[in-house]
Amino acid sequence: MINKLKSFNILFEIFLIFLLVITIKLPYSLSGDLLIFGIIILWLNRNKLNIEKELKLIFFGFFFYFLIFSFISINFEYSFKGFYDILRAFMIFLITLVYVKKITLFKYSNYFIFMALLFSLGNFFFDRGIFYGYDLNPNNVAIESFIILMSGLIFYKSNSLLNNLLLAFLIVSSFIVIFLSNSRALILGITIGITIVIIKAVKDKKKKISYLMLMMSVLVLYFIFVNRKPIFYLSKRDELWTYLINNTVENNLFLGNGLNTTKILLSDLSYLMAHNLFIEIFVASGFIGLLIFFILIYKLFRFFISAKYNENIFYYSGLLGIVTMFITMQFDLKLASFSFLGIFLFFLALIYSQKNIR
Numbered sequence: 001m002i003n004k005l006k007s008f009n010i011l012f013e014i015f016l017i018f019l020l021v022i023t024i025k026l027p028y029s030l031s032g033d034l035l036i037f038g039i040i041i042l043w044l045n046r047n048k049l050n051i052e053k054e055l056k057l058i059f060f061g062f063f064f065y066f067l068i069f070s071f072i073s074i075n076f077e078y079s080f081k082g083f084y085d086i087l088r089a090f091m092i093f094l095i096t097l098v099y100v101k102k103i104t105l106f107k108y109s110n111y112f113i114f115m116a117l118l119f120s121l122g123n124f125f126f127d128r129g130i131f132y133g134y135d136l137n138p139n140n141v142a143i144e145s146f147i148i149l150m151s152g153l154i155f156y157k158s159n160s161l162l163n164n165l166l167l168a169f170l171i172v173s174s175f176i177v178i179f180l181s182n183s184r185a186l187i188l189g190i191t192i193g194i195t196i197v198i199i200k201a202v203k204d205k206k207k208k209i210s211y212l213m214l215m216m217s218v219l220v221l222y223f224i225f226v227n228r229k230p231i232f233y234l235s236k237r238d239e240l241w242t243y244l245i246n247n248t249v250e251n252n253l254f255l256g257n258g259l260n261t262t263k264i265l266l267s268d269l270s271y272l273m274a275h276n277l278f279i280e281i282f283v284a285s286g287f288i289g290l291l292i293f294f295i296l297i298y299k300l301f302r303f304f305i306s307a308k309y310n311e312n313i314f315y316y317s318g319l320l321g322i323v324t325m326f327i328t329m330q331f332d333l334k335l336a337s338f339s340f341l342g343i344f345l346f347f348l349a350l351i352y353s354q355k356n357i358r
Contacts, residue, residue, distance in 0.1 A: 022151040025144035073258020082260025082336030089341035096349035109155035116152030131180040142183030149174035189327030193320040256286035260336035273334040310354040318350030
């Protein structure tokens with residue numbers, strides 16, 4: 001009886017965190033509401049966390065960076081709303097570490113791939129004319145479909161025929177939605193991410209070349225039959241970036257305008273975000289803040305790149321996800337966002353969960 005109750009508790013906790021992650025970019029507040037349950041699960045399992053001092057110091061560095069440039073702001077309300085969303089997003093990192101530990105003890109993986117498949121198929125009930133998706137914004141649809149796919153992928157077990165079939169259907173349905181959404185930034189990110197994973201994971205040279213050729217063939221077919229825009233067309237993002245850079249240089253070159261204030265500068269334009277991570281950082285914190293951010297990013301990158309990992313489904317899913325999101329954040333997404341930054345930190349936590357800590 002005690003073992004059954006314990007198994008049910010693990011199942012229930014995994015289910016809640018699964019819903020928290022898989023709904024993070026739905027056009028509803030479900031994921032934000034579920035975060036409180038994720039934090040409760042995190043607290044109950046706090047003894048399972050083992051975070052190295054160096055990473056803690058890097059995260060504290062980011063914390064003080066965001067805090068300082070929330071105080072030094074042209075609008076405290078916008079900045080502290082952004083700071084609050086960033087803190088919530090960092091909870092995803094910690095929750096994911098607990099999540100992975102519980103999944104490794106869990107055997108009912110088919111259920112969760114099946115649920116991810118249902119979420120993916122649900123997009124097709126929302127006909128948006130030239131694409132399908134829960135959201136009216138095709139870029140948001142693509143990102144949500146990607147996180148749905150990755151939420152199922154981490155439950156993959158190669159020794160199960162049903163598991164393989166469910167995952168195959170999930171991959172096909174997800175990529176149909178992503179391709180129809182025509183989010184070129186995400187597709188570019190996925191392409192680079194898959195390329196890195198193939199090069200790193202596949203040891204046989206012939207298989208490696210075959211997989212890369214297959215991926216490039218799919219990409220070519222996408223650009224021939226699905227893509228609706230010129231390949232290098234930036235949808236006037238270059239004009240947006242020029243405007244933001246010039247405005248910040250002229251008015252707040254050294255310390256910027258404050259966290260999450262890009263939307264204020266763009267109030268007279270048809271944009272709500274910078275559509276580039278580093279330009280957003282420059283607008284928020286100026287030249288000094290951008291330099292500090294580069295130092296923190298460098299330290300974070302060096303910390304992760306120098307480590308040894310258990311190269312399994314969690315590690316490669318995290319690697320694919322983190323590369324995809326980083327590339328996408330140069331053309332879409334924003335930093336001061338619970339959902340966007342939460343997705344990034346989810347993948348970062350998948351990688352860190354497989355780090356060989358001595």
